Amino acid sequence: MGRLAGAGDGRAFSGGRPLFADGAGGDYRLRPDSPAYSLGFQPIPVERIGPYADPLRASWPIPVLASQAVVSSNRKQPVPSFEEQTVDAAGPPNPWTKIAGDLDEDGRDELIVGGQKGPLVWYSWPQFRKHTIADSGWNTVSGAVGDVDGDGDLDVLLGGTVWFENPGNLCTAPDQRWKLHRIAADPTHDIAVADFNGDGRLDAVTRNQSEFGANAGHRIRVWLQQPDGSWQETRLECPHGEGLAVADLDRDGDADIVIGGIWFETLRQPGQVRWQPHRFADFHRNVTIAVADFNGDGRADVALAPSELAGQHCRLSWFEAPTDPRAGPWREHRLADPIEAVVHSLAAADFDRDGRIDIAFAEMHQGADPDEVGLWLNRGPGQLWEKLVVSTTGSHGLQVLDADGDGALDLFGANWSGPKQTIQLWRQRPRRTAEAAPGSSNRTPGAGLQRLRVSDNRRFLVTADGRPFFWLGDTAWWIRHLPPPLLNHYCSTRAKQGFNVIQVHCGFAVTNHAGVPAFLNNDPESLNEPFCRELDRLVAQAREHRLYVALVPM
Amino acid sequence: MGRRYASEPHVVWIVSGEYDAINGFKLPIQPAQKQLLIAVARGLRDAHGGTQLMTMHPGVARSSAVDFHDGPWLDFNMLQSGHLIDSTAHQLPENYTLIAQAYRRKPIKPVLDGEPIYEDTPDAVWLLKHIHGPRAGPDAVRRRAYWAVLSGACGHTYGHNDVYGFFTPAFPGQVLSLSTWPRGPGQRSHWREALEAPGATQMQHLRRLIESRPFLTQIPDHTLVTGPES
Numbered sequence: 001m002g003r004l005a006g007a008g009d010g011r012a013f014s015g016g017r018p019l020f021a022d023g024a025g026g027d028y029r030l031r032p033d034s035p036a037y038s039l040g041f042q043p044i045p046v047e048r049i050g051p052y053a054d055p056l057r058a059s060w061p062i063p064v065l066a067s068q069a070v071v072s073s074n075r076k077q078p079v080p081s082f083e084e085q086t087v088d089a090a091g092p093p094n095p096w097t098k099i100a101g102d103l104d105e106d107g108r109d110e111l112i113v114g115g116q117k118g119p120l121v122w123y124s125w126p127q128f129r130k131h132t133i134a135d136s137g138w139n140t141v142s143g144a145v146g147d148v149d150g151d152g153d154l155d156v157l158l159g160g161t162v163w164f165e166n167p168g169n170l171c172t173a174p175d176q177r178w179k180l181h182r183i184a185a186d187p188t189h190d191i192a193v194a195d196f197n198g199d200g201r202l203d204a205v206t207r208n209q210s211e212f213g214a215n216a217g218h219r220i221r222v223w224l225q226q227p228d229g230s231w232q233e234t235r236l237e238c239p240h241g242e243g244l245a246v247a248d249l250d251r252d253g254d255a256d257i258v259i260g261g262i263w264f265e266t267l268r269q270p271g272q273v274r275w276q277p278h279r280f281a282d283f284h285r286n287v288t289i290a291v292a293d294f295n296g297d298g299r300a301d302v303a304l305a306p307s308e309l310a311g312q313h314c315r316l317s318w319f320e321a322p323t324d325p326r327a328g329p330w331r332e333h334r335l336a337d338p339i340e341a342v343v344h345s346l347a348a349a350d351f352d353r354d355g356r357i358d359i360a361f362a363e364m365h366q367g368a369d370p371d372e373v374g375l376w377l378n379r380g381p382g383q384l385w386e387k388l389v390v391s392t393t394g395s396h397g398l399q400v401l402d403a404d405g406d407g408a409l410d411l412f413g414a415n416w417s418g419p420k421q422t423i424q425l426w427r428q429r430p431r432r433t434a435e436a437a438p439g440s441s442n443r444t445p446g447a448g449l450q451r452l453r454v455s456d457n458r459r460f461l462v463t464a465d466g467r468p469f470f471w472l473g474d475t476a477w478w479i480r481h482l483p484p485p486l487l488n489h490y491c492s493t494r495a496k497q498g499f500n501v502i503q504v505h506c507g508f509a510v511t512n513h514a515g516v517p518a519f520l521n522n523d524p525e526s527l528n529e530p531f532c533r534e535l536d537r538l539v540a541q542a543r544e545h546r547l548y549v550a551l552v553p554m
Numbered sequence: 555m556g557r558r559y560a561s562e563p564h565v566v567w568i569v570s571g572e573y574d575a576i577n578g579f580k581l582p583i584q585p586a587q588k589q590l591l592i593a594v595a596r597g598l599r600d601a602h603g604g605t606q607l608m609t610m611h612p613g614v615a616r617s618s619a620v621d622f623h624d625g626p627w628l629d630f631n632m633l634q635s636g637h638l639i640d641s642t643a644h645q646l647p648e649n650y651t652l653i654a655q656a657y658r659r660k661p662i663k664p665v666l667d668g669e670p671i672y673e674d675t676p677d678a679v680w681l682l683k684h685i686h687g688p689r690a691g692p693d694a695v696r697r698r699a700y701w702a703v704l705s706g707a708c709g710h711t712y713g714h715n716d717v718y719g720f721f722t723p724a725f726p727g728q729v730l731s732l733s734t735w736p737r738g739p740g741q742r743s744h745w746r747e748a749l750e751a752p753g754a755t756q757m758q759h760l761r762r763l764i765e766s767r768p769f770l771t772q773i774p775d776h777t778l779v780t781g782p783e784s
Contacts, residue, residue: 471709498758
């Protein structure tokens with residue numbers, strides 16, 4: 001930081017000049033006659049200025065942000081632990097389509113499952129009650145979620161190709177049927193969504209497959225949503241195969257299209273958009289794809305695994321993006337070789353929250369046993385990987401989600417056919433030893449949240465044991481207008497952002513989202529129990545996220 | 555209500571919101587009104603016996619110190635610097651001035667800005683009575699935060715125009731205006747999107763900065779607030 005002109009001379013300190021020894025020269029020791037002493041201040045030991053561990057520093061060690069994470073190789077690394085749970089033993093028959101997304105906006109991702117011939121359902125937290133979106137209308141294996149109509153909630157897209165309009169208000173009215181909108185009559189295997197042309201409207205891209213007699217995986221179809229709600233098709237020729245992903249490989253701000261070994265650069269031009277193919281790898285023609293920055297160099301790398309057919313073999317690798325992804329070469333890093341071509345799911349996410357992107361994978365049940373569902377944990381930046389098997393029951397279309405809204409990523413999946421088609425959720429258990437960081441704690445949620453008091457010098461707030469408390473508040477005045485299922489999303493977001501106080505208006509002549517008044521007949525002696533029960537939930541939810549609540553009762 | 559939450563260690567009381575509204579924001583408030591507010595504060599304090607912090611939230615460009623500084627129940631002062639990108643342009647004090655005034659008072663009490671301009675609020679919307687002013691970007695929000703804390707505040711409060719009331723647009727592009735129905739100071743995006751506004755994600759840096767140095771020995775330096783390069 002450059003020097004501030006006049007910094008330290010205290011001329012603008014309205015409480016009187018603090019009288020530093022030589023502020024202009026960078027010596028901020030207080031002179032003996034400084035008025036700061038009369039305010040109750042103690043001199044700071046000059047030799048101890050700068051970063052060092054001290055009980056008076058609440059943010060020590062200074063937390064490392066995810067984007068700056070470095071490897072500490074000699075530390076025992078925590079391994080995530082998962083609990084298997086059967087969500088539905090009698091779900092849609094042949095549950096080909098698995099999707100995850102926060103449909104009801106409660107801050108948790110819902111499990112969405114479509115049967116080969118229907119129905120399409122979602123499961124609501126916490127009882128996993130099943131709600132039907134539609135009975136039929138699609139012809140696909142995969143699906144996607146995205147805000148197609150720009151109204152702020154997530155709609156569901158299925159190949160075949162259709163989208164279902166989220167009716168909204170699912171928290172209070174989950175059992176609504178969703179309106180179907182047809183994009184095209186076109187069977188698909190894969191679908192992904194992005195705004196390719198940058199017009200603010202969500203677009204879609206689909207691809208069929210070349211196995212099982214379909215023999216139609218040699219064409220990619222891009223569907224650009226038009227202002228009138230119609231969809232303009234662009235076809236891209238490609239080799240036979242299956243598998244599709246979208247990601248910004250060239251870091252130019254638009255989404256590119258990735259298939260096995262080839263990526264299509266999205267080129268926006270006035271009034272149109274076109275795609276330029278680039279080869280990055282020689283690989284199996286049927287793939288599942290995960291794109292992420294595996295080595296932390298800021299570039300989008302690509303992981304590939306072979307997805308079909310049982311009995312064939314290939315490898316599970318990630319390809320390291322070069323400086324210019326168009327020019328290559330993309331260096332291959334093998335995680336598993338050989339591996340049977342039944343890995344029909346690959347996903348990239350930071351499961352153990354160490355700042356490095358891990359890979360989730362699942363083998364389909366028709367492969368040689370065991371049919372593994374698990375993780376490759378990224379232990380050195382893309383160079384060192386540790387395999388964790390979560391289950392051996394197999395899955396097709398494994399999804400990554402935060403089903404319980406605790407910030408730790410979970411998995412869900414199901415076999416696409418065969419005798420065992422239960423909808424399985426693998427919930428990540430809470431970590432025992434979390435990193436200390438603002439807004440989080442290594443203690444169990446809410447435990448040990450201390451009372452606050454004023455510091456001995458009367459200038460600051462501290463916790464009961466005297467540790468610094470820097471009030472970082474957010475005005476949530478009218479949070480009573482939110483139904484309780486939505487509180488978690490608000491609280492968890494603010495906690496993650498480092499806030500530790502929410503300011504909440506809870507009285508006097510007010511009502512909550514259900515029209516329930518805080519006091520009966522505006523009588524201060526008649527506190528209304530139903531209103532308070534919801535306020536109790538907010539207070540409890542805030543404590544879980546280590547947020548203090550500043551209540552405004554009038 | 556005080557008794558119901560007295561055992562919660564993480565509850566703080568703001569006795570009244572915009573307490574001077576009791577007198578239509580005309581100052582000073584009437585003695586009887588002041589006595590009413592003090593009675594509410596005492597009722598709450600009787601319930602928790604001094605184990606929970608208490609303050610009072612005032613109207614625009616004032617602090618709780620004006621009317622309640624000597625109240626033994628008032629643990630710290632709160633101010634509302636108001637919904638202006640540039641307060642001095644409207645002959646109102648900036649928050650560093652309000653904080654310095656409260657800071658100098660005896661007995662010493664901590665102070666913070668409990669309601670600066672919310673992110674994305676149209677400038678001076680409540681004074682001008684229209685929503686056509688420039689919107690407060692993350693820079694305006696950060697400026698208030700750093701001004702306050704470097705002037706001696708014991709913390710800071712952030713807010714977003716679309717979050718404080720948990721706004722959900724009935725249709726895409728809807729903007730709530732003071733002059734149309736339903737009325738509002740320019741709300742225009744779903745609160746879930748607004749939760750991720752740049753200013754909201756940047757406040758943690760201020761907290762980390764302050765917490766990364768010894769806390770209880772920090773003193774205000776207004777040159778960091780009003781210096782030419784600030």
